Amino acid sequence: MPELPEVETTVRGLAQVLQGRRIERVEARRPDLRRALPVDLGQRLTGARVVGLRRRAKYGLIDTDRGDTLVFHLGMSGHWRIDPAEIGKHDHFLVETDDGRRLALNDARRFGSLDLVRTDELGEWPPFMALGPEPLDITAEELQHRLAGRSAAIKLLLLDQRIIAGLGNIYVCEALYRAGIHPKRAGGSVSRKRLARLVPAIHDVLAEAIAAGGSTLRDFVAPGGELGYFSKTFAVYDREGRSCACGGTVRRIVQGGRSTFYCPSCQR
Ligand code: ZN
Secondary structure, three states, X not given: OOOHHHHHHXXXXXXXXXXXXXXXXXXXXXXXXXXXXXXXXXXXXXXXXXXEEEEEOOEEEEEEOOOEEEEEEOOOOOEEEEOOOOOOOOEEEXXXXXXXXXXXXXXXXXXXXXXXXXXXXXXXXXXXXXXXXXOOOOOHHHHHHHHOOOOOEHHHHHOOOOOOOOOOHHHHHHHHHHHOOOOOOXXXXXXXXXXXXXXXXXXXXXXXXXXXXXXXXXXXXXXXXEEOOOOOOOOOOOOOOOEOOOOOEOEEEEEOXXXXXXXXXXXX
């Protein structure tokens, strides 16, 4: 499942193809993904110039000179393909640029989405309205303020998009491990000192994953033309029963219906 680093590297990879280009043609090859595609997608995008690409939480944003922003979410299985040799049945949306490049949004499970939002109204767009700050921008003071008085487990609070946006299960597990915080600890009881370790840990696990995703288009694109997917290694995530660097054993518990991996010796 694409997490924040995959979305960030996808946006950076798309920028190398789309930034400053005019969109020559778009084709929606089905009427919906998780929800209906905008009916006027073709009309509003054809002929528009791409003036910026950004990420918000796990959404990619493509701004045009017509004041529209194409917002994509990759869902469970979505990825963009660059200059695909042929178009397959899961390539649901195509974009062609004025310099002859072709992009395909491929999404076999169709949990992703595509929306067109007026750029100056993005702040009021319902999926964005309740989102907390970006994990790469949040400060320890801000996180402390957001966790104050909360008795729910820190693990669950860090997955709550209203508290911090776009931090997925893998990176919450890894950041808590690095900060030495037990995943079941009540959010409001994590000390200022430990939060001062947690916030840099969040920044670092994400920044390292983004760096692993590559810095040039050549790095971003997998052999099949897939953008943004890359292999990563983790200290605790998906390592149940294996050794921690401390010599202890990584454990798995279920919190909120999802697996948490942690080291009982390192995390208190
Ligand atoms: Zn350990």
